[in-house]
Amino acid sequence: MELTEQEFLKAITIHKGIIHKVSRIYFEDAIDREDLVQEIILQLWKSLKSFNGKSQFSSWMYRVALNTAIVFFKKDKRKPDAYKMPADVQLAQEDYSDEKEQQLAAFYKAVQELNKIEKALIFQFIEGFSGEEIAKNLGMSTVNVRVKLNRTKKKLKEIIKLQNHGF
Amino acid sequence: MDFDKIKELMDDENQDDFQLPTSLENLKESQMPIAKIRKTMKGEIVTQLVCIVVFFAFPAVIKMEELPRAVYLILMFVTSLMTLGYLAKMIWFLRRTSNVGQQTKETILNFIHDIKLTMEVYKTGIIAGSLLLPISMAAILMGTFHLETASFSEWFLLKMPTSTLLLVIFGYLLSGVFIYYITVLWADKLYGIHVRKLEEILKQMEE
Numbered sequence: 001m002e003l004t005e006q007e008f009l010k011a012i013t014i015h016k017g018i019i020h021k022v023s024r025i026y027f028e029d030a031i032d033r034e035d036l037v038q039e040i041i042l043q044l045w046k047s048l049k050s051f052n053g054k055s056q057f058s059s060w061m062y063r064v065a066l067n068t069a070i071v072f073f074k075k076d077k078r079k080p081d082a083y084k085m086p087a088d089v090q091l092a093q094e095d096y097s098d099e100k101e102q103q104l105a106a107f108y109k110a111v112q113e114l115n116k117i118e119k120a121l122i123f124q125f126i127e128g129f130s131g132e133e134i135a136k137n138l139g140m141s142t143v144n145v146r147v148k149l150n151r152t153k154k155k156l157k158e159i160i161k162l163q164n165h166g167f
Numbered sequence: 168m169d170f171d172k173i174k175e176l177m178d179d180e181n182q183d184d185f186q187l188p189t190s191l192e193n194l195k196e197s198q199m200p201i202a203k204i205r206k207t208m209k210g211e212i213v214t215q216l217v218c219i220v221v222f223f224a225f226p227a228v229i230k231m232e233e234l235p236r237a238v239y240l241i242l243m244f245v246t247s248l249m250t251l252g253y254l255a256k257m258i259w260f261l262r263r264t265s266n267v268g269q270q271t272k273e274t275i276l277n278f279i280h281d282i283k284l285t286m287e288v289y290k291t292g293i294i295a296g297s298l299l300l301p302i303s304m305a306a307i308l309m310g311t312f313h314l315e316t317a318s319f320s321e322w323f324l325l326k327m328p329t330s331t332l333l334l335v336i337f338g339y340l341l342s343g344v345f346i347y348y349i350t351v352l353w354a355d356k357l358y359g360i361h362v363r364k365l366e367e368i369l370k371q372m373e374e
Contacts, residue, residue, distance in 0.1 A: 005191055013187050020185045021177055037187075038194050043267045045191055050268035060268060067267040067274045071199055073364055104176040117371040120271065126174045139272030140372060157168050 001051045012044055015058045018065055025123050026069040028112045036072055043068045063137055066123070070116045110159040118152040125149055204282060207357050208257050215254055219247045225307065235310030235319050242303040246296045253292030260285045272372060279365050286358050290350055297346040301339060 003011065012019070019040050023033040044064050051060045111119060117138070124134045135145040188194060196202065222243050226236050260281060267274050309319050325332055 009187065009189065009191070016185060016187050017178070017182055019187070020180075020182050024177075035198060039198055041187065041191070042194055042197050043199070047268040064267050067269075067271050068199070070271055070368060071267065071275065071278065071365065073198075100176055100179070104173070104180060107173050107176070115371045116368055126170050126177065128174070137270060138372065139270030144372075153168075153170075160168060 001048055001053060003048060005045075008045060008048060011057060012041065012061065015061050018058065018061050021127075022065040022069050022123065024108050025111055025119050026072075026116070027074065028109065029074075032074045035074065036069060039072050040065045040068045062124070062127070062129075066120050066137070070120060106160065106163060110156060110163055113159045114152060114156065118148070118155070121145065121149050121152050122156060125153075204285075204358055204361060205261050208261060208285075212254055212257055215250055219250060222303075223247070226310075229307075229311055231307070231310035232319065234323075235306040238319075238323065239303055239306040239310060242299050242306065246299050246303065249292050249296040253288045256288040256292075257285060272369070275365050275369055279362055279369075282358055282362050282365075286354050286362075289358075290354050293350045293354075294347055297350070298343055300346075301342055 019037055022040065023036045027033045027036055044061065047064050051057070111122065114122065120138060121134060124137065129137070131142050131145050131149070134140075134149070135142040138145065140148075196206070223240075226239060231239070269277070305322070306319075309322065321327070325335075327335070
């Protein structure tokens with residue numbers, strides 16, 4: 001698919017929720033999330049040619065964003081103030097003032113205990129992907145996805161229970 | 168745990184503050200393992216090319232005897248060919264665009280395959296090239312110190328007492344083993360660490 005830079009940015013802004021949610025699922029630390037958001041945008045731009053329009057733009061964005069998050073490793077040692085986020089990139093502010101936001105924060109905190117593949121499984125499940133779709137995206141068998149997903153849900157419930165959040 | 172409720176909470180989360188960039192220009196360099204490897208490789212390519220030029224320029228700067236000079240240049244030519252061979256492979260690798268739009272497993276497998284392939288070419292090139300280095304160094308030393316051509320010929324044709332010959336062979340093998348381990352350790356430090364991280368993810372998929 002051929003798009004100009006501005007057309008591309010416009011297209012991904014429509015689905016920016018995907019990038020936001022993937023970054024929230026994969027990293028708790030705000031700086032790590034900033035790095036991941038930038039990496040996802042870069043990879044989306046670089047992979048744009050591979051999008052042939054057979055699937056929806058949002059489905060392709062899910063796949064690229066998740067693959068990037070899976071293959072992305074945060075920096076082991078971060079130099080203080082080594083890099084400043086461009087002024088025009090801004091992460092959502094975390095304000096857990098009401099109950100709903102606290103529940104969501106507790107969920108994102110619990111998810112951090114999962115490994116990268118478990119995060120991908122639970123994220124796609126929550127986003128409403130079917131077992132077949134998840135299997136196709138990850139390149140796993142449907143049976144493997146079903147087994148792993150059940151195991152991950154159980155694990156997540158236990159983590160949340162341990163963190164004393166019963167929702 | 169109610170996942171529908173979580174989905175609702177995620178969708179309802181206020182994302183007004185979450186702004187994407189208005190231009191791609193200000194984004195920093197990619198931090199993907201493959202991008203880090205590419206960056207290291209770019210540096211290596213430049214260093215190796217500079218080394219080739221410096222080594223070839225050496226006999227022009229320092230006056231050497233004819234025979235050692237010829238041996239040195241022939242060996243350096245062979246070493247340079249090997250180096251250029253793996254540099255070409257590295258450039259091929261750098262030009263390949265990683266595609267994260269595929270299935271996750273396919274993406275990871277392709278990354279691992281590309282890194283491992285390049286690592287093997289890199290190791291083979293370095294080791295093979297480095298094994299010729301002791302002879303090149305001996306040629307340049309003997310040529311520089313104006314050792315008689317006859318003495319150099321004797322040394323080059325291995326006309327020496329058996330004990331000395333054994334010592335030379337032992338020293339050469341020792342330096343070969345040393346070069347091999349240093350190269351393997353170096354390649355692992357530069358590239359292997361990323362392969363292990365990616366393999367760990369594959370393991371998580373198959374567990």
